[in-house]
Amino acid sequence: MSDTTLAWRQYRLERKMFWRNPTAAFFSFVLPLIFLFLFGAVFSGSQANLDVLVPGIAGLSVMATTFNALATQMTFLREQGVLKRVRGTPLPGTSYLTGIIGSAATNAVIQILIIIVAGKFFFGLGWPKNWAELAIFTVLGVACFASMGVAFSHVIPNFEAAPAYTNLVFLPMIFISGVFFDVAHVPTFLRDIANALPLVHVINGISAALVTGAPIADHLSDLAVVAVWTLACVILAVRGFSWSARD
Amino acid sequence: MPSPKPAITVADLHKSYDDHEAVGGVSFEVAEGEIFGLLGPNGAGKTTTVEILEGYRTSTSGSVSVLGFNPAERPRALRERVGIVLQSSGMYRHVRVREAVAHWAGLYPHPRNVDEVLAIVGLDDDAQATALVRTLSGGQQRRLDLALALIGDPDLIFLDEPTTGFDPAARRAAWMTIKRLRELGKTVLLTTHYLEEAQELCDRVAIIKSGKILAEGPPDTLSEASARYRVSWRGEDGTLISEEVDNPTELLHRLTGDAIARGESLADCSVVRPSLEDVYLELTADEASEVPQ
Numbered sequence: 001m002s003d004t005t006l007a008w009r010q011y012r013l014e015r016k017m018f019w020r021n022p023t024a025a026f027f028s029f030v031l032p033l034i035f036l037f038l039f040g041a042v043f044s045g046s047q048a049n050l051d052v053l054v055p056g057i058a059g060l061s062v063m064a065t066t067f068n069a070l071a072t073q074m075t076f077l078r079e080q081g082v083l084k085r086v087r088g089t090p091l092p093g094t095s096y097l098t099g100i101i102g103s104a105a106t107n108a109v110i111q112i113l114i115i116i117v118a119g120k121f122f123f124g125l126g127w128p129k130n131w132a133e134l135a136i137f138t139v140l141g142v143a144c145f146a147s148m149g150v151a152f153s154h155v156i157p158n159f160e161a162a163p164a165y166t167n168l169v170f171l172p173m174i175f176i177s178g179v180f181f182d183v184a185h186v187p188t189f190l191r192d193i194a195n196a197l198p199l200v201h202v203i204n205g206i207s208a209a210l211v212t213g214a215p216i217a218d219h220l221s222d223l224a225v226v227a228v229w230t231l232a233c234v235i236l237a238v239r240g241f242s243w244s245a246r247d
Numbered sequence: 248m249p250s251p252k253p254a255i256t257v258a259d260l261h262k263s264y265d266d267h268e269a270v271g272g273v274s275f276e277v278a279e280g281e282i283f284g285l286l287g288p289n290g291a292g293k294t295t296t297v298e299i300l301e302g303y304r305t306s307t308s309g310s311v312s313v314l315g316f317n318p319a320e321r322p323r324a325l326r327e328r329v330g331i332v333l334q335s336s337g338m339y340r341h342v343r344v345r346e347a348v349a350h351w352a353g354l355y356p357h358p359r360n361v362d363e364v365l366a367i368v369g370l371d372d373d374a375q376a377t378a379l380v381r382t383l384s385g386g387q388q389r390r391l392d393l394a395l396a397l398i399g400d401p402d403l404i405f406l407d408e409p410t411t412g413f414d415p416a417a418r419r420a421a422w423m424t425i426k427r428l429r430e431l432g433k434t435v436l437l438t439t440h441y442l443e444e445a446q447e448l449c450d451r452v453a454i455i456k457s458g459k460i461l462a463e464g465p466p467d468t469l470s471e472a473s474a475r476y477r478v479s480w481r482g483e484d485g486t487l488i489s490e491e492v493d494n495p496t497e498l499l500h501r502l503t504g505d506a507i508a509r510g511e512s513l514a515d516c517s518v519v520r521p522s523l524e525d526v527y528l529e530l531t532a533d534e535a536s537e538v539p540q
Binding site: 006 | 338351399
């Protein structure tokens, strides 16, 4: 069987297993929606605030479904010895990881679509203004945060510690990156930190696609920052990859 | 047992970690179709040796060959012909038994029939085959481990402590399964710290301790190597006496003669050949842990 077929089979198994695990499904889909509707209720009087919130939650979702999910999942697979077991089979590592990351990417796309529908019908946003731009920033955001998650899993000492470690990165990043409010209100030094991180740029791109309809040409610098982060995270993920837990 | 084409050749294998040597010059060969056992206490270097052969670890020095390949290079052609049961390895929790085995079948060029393999390991009734992996008992998970190792129809199977933690009935069942592998013509390298298991299953055994092989051969001849007989009987005062001798003939003659002369029967008389266990305990005993006689 070709490596691509093997990756596709792994992907299908991952999807099947994902839907059999209700807690994982809950955290990746329902939690961002709860945020969206709670903050949406708070901001319901102001379309300007809603215009910030919806793309912000979309960015949060991209990160949660990839970075958080993969950092946790890889820690589990490594600690439980599943990776080691897989390593002993003829399955190429790239096919295996493609299947796993592809499954996380699917969750990101599902989540973005849910948010688009919610934005249209509950938050007065209309349909996306620029689908190509949305696709580009979603794909790049997924690539960036997925590789960041795989790379970060090497820092996590054990599965029990995984939520604490991922939240240590996730929560500060979403708070300073303008998920819930306009970054313009954030102190300069925090804004500088946020601008060095990828999430704010993913949100900028998604915001352009969903709200303003600004062309990609206006967001090349956002694209560049995310691309650099992606490259760095891919290198870290591949270089540091280990198939078994530290003894 | 020299063979024209051994499945595994290990020559002067060394593996050192920062501060200690886990394997210190191990050499052995495993012939095709043979069940070979690495027997030793915990920490003897069994798993390190096996994991070098499986391609999980690299050696510090020495040479190994597995089905003609160098396992350190992890060639796919080798992985397609080898089945591995690790000492402990987890599995996806949200997959069903049959589904998992069928998925694994897709990883190999010439897999066995899924139902056949489930039957070999004894997970073939409907409830077991459709159970989620996370609901399996320890023994059932171990059987799934074996099913996943067998599904690719490997020529060579590594079993690292395949029955550790089993109750006696489950162990017997696992032994039956492993014996079936011999009938299928498979080569098996198994590690165990259960002597009974080595004696029951292995064509040849190497006793390993502190990274060195202390003795090697068929289980029967290993016990012959230190062949002293233990003769026990109940003396005139009713106490149990036992004596170790190279040849029991003379002692037995004397004992029976005395008993007949006294007009008594020789009570509780037994003659026991040393088991592999005795050889094993003798070889692997530490001075520190030796029980004073």
